[in-house]
Amino acid sequence: MTKKINSQGKEYLVNDKTEETQKVIQLLQIHQIELEHQNEELRLAQHELEISRNRYITLFDFSPIPYFTLDKNFIIQEVNINGCKIFDIVKNRLINRNFSLFIPQKERVEFGKFIKSLFESHEKQTCEIKLINRNKKIFDVIIEGIALENSIDDIQTCQIAIIDFTHQKEFEISLMNSEKKLKESNDSKDRFFSILAHDLRSPFQSLLSSTDFLAKENKSLNSDEISELCNGLNNNLKNVYELLNNLLRWTMIQRNRMVFNPIILSVNEVIESNLEVIRVSAENKQITIINKVSEEVKVKSDIDMFRLVIYNLITNSVKFSPIGGEIIITASEKEDYIKVSIADNGVGIDEKYLDKLFVITSPYSTPGTQGEKGTGLGLPLCKEFIEKNGGRIWVKSKEGQGSKFSFTLPKE
Structure with a gap:
């Protein structure tokens, strides 16, 4: 027992165990307040985490870019809506399927090297391959990916984004073909003018020379010499006629007029x-x-x-x-x-x-x-x-x- 004096100056006895109990109760009350405060903070954090998770799921699912989560063996762990669309397969039929099934045989080795480099480097990697959908349609894509740091159930995963550039590639090929045709057309025009300038000029020079000689010397030429000149003129005219005919046919087919x-x-x-x-x-x-x-x-x-x-x-x-x-x-x-x-x-x-x-x-x-x-x-x-x-x-x-x-x- 312990003696204590109250506010009026009188002494009284206090049980030591009761005082200790009061101190413990006060400490417990303080800890309870702290725990309730911590619980409130945890509830708020959990709520924010749920909001963030839902926001991520929404962004993932409704992203205009097809996304896939794969493990090291190319098994699809997760896929978004546009990922399903590019293969024309519903989500529950894509999950747990091997992604390489949608890659043409000759492209699979390249894709395997790409996935391996993702897990080894832990840096963003890119590859360009072809994919094939459920309807056997082949399309060109660029795949960008990165290994995920936080693995679940000890499964190492990576996330890949697929960019379909089939139309872009078709446009590039079309542009290249157009440029090639334009060059061929310009080369053909150059050849055409070259023929007009050179190939036609030579026989006409010969014709002019022969006819000029015949006009000046016809009185001194015998019939055999005149016959020889006429045969030469005839052969030259045939060559010119054949050349003009071929030029005409060629220009007509080039212009689709034939x-x-x-x-x-x-x-x-x-x-x-x-x-x-x-x-x-x-x-x-x-x-x-x-x-x-x-x-x-x-x-x-x-x-x-x-x-x-x-x-x-x-x-x-x-x-x-x-x-x-x-x-x-x-x-x-x-x-x-x-x-x-x-x-x-x-x-x-x-x-x-x-x-x-x-x-x-x-x-x-x-x-x-x-x-x-x-x-x-x-x-x-x-x-x-x-x-x-x-x-x-x-x-x-x-x-x-x-x-x-x-x-x-x-x-x-």
Whole structure:
């Protein structure tokens, strides 16, 4: 017991245990207040966390960018609404599926390297690959990703964002193609003006020179000399006429102004009708032309274009065949097309010039075995006409061993 004096100066006894109990009660009351305050702070923090979490979920789900959360084995842990849309699959069918199932086989190794670098570097990484959706549509994407620091249940995860740039890539390809076509068009125009300036000028100079000489010297020339000059004039005029015709055809097809009317044709008939015109020049060089094409062989083509191709290829072989040479025309039937070949035993072509034969911007033209001149337009025209009719054309040749021109055209 302890003596104490009250406010009136009187002494009284106090139980020591009661005083200690009061102190403990006061301390507990203080701790209770502190705990209630801490609990209130925790409730507020939890509420704010819930708001923040809901805000994150809303931003994640409704983001315009497709987001995926993947583990190290590419298993989809989480996906937002637009992530579902790009594959056209609902969310519950995407969760726990392997993301690599939506990547074409040849792209999967690259994606694996990308995911591995995410977890190793813990820095933002980017890769460009193709994806494939449920409808087997392939599209080009850029994937950006980063490893997540706070893993759940000891599962290491990463988050990736997908940016579909298929339309952008298509636009870039379209732009590149347009630029290429524009360059080809400009090159073709340059070639066209070059022909007008040079190729037409030379024969006209020859014509002017010959006619000027004939006008001045006609009285002193005998009939054989006049005949020789007239033959030369005639050959020059034919060359000019052929050049102008080829230029006209080329400009018409470039401007899509040429009439295109594909029909079923007899290959043999078109060859024979051309041979009637070509045979005279072939006989002058004692060249034998053998047509081995069966009358039953037919192709689908515009008749005017087909005639010009046959005419150009046969006259080309006549031009570069020696006296006493031989030209053989054959055709073989494939599943859905006919292959026609015109082979000669002429001078042949150096392999380094083969790629230039069908290109109008860098034409290859040399004199024939008897000095026959070409325009450099015949073979590019053949290529344009064959491709217009759904076929292709090529040549095999070695210098001094002749040439073999072949082309295909559809049966129907």
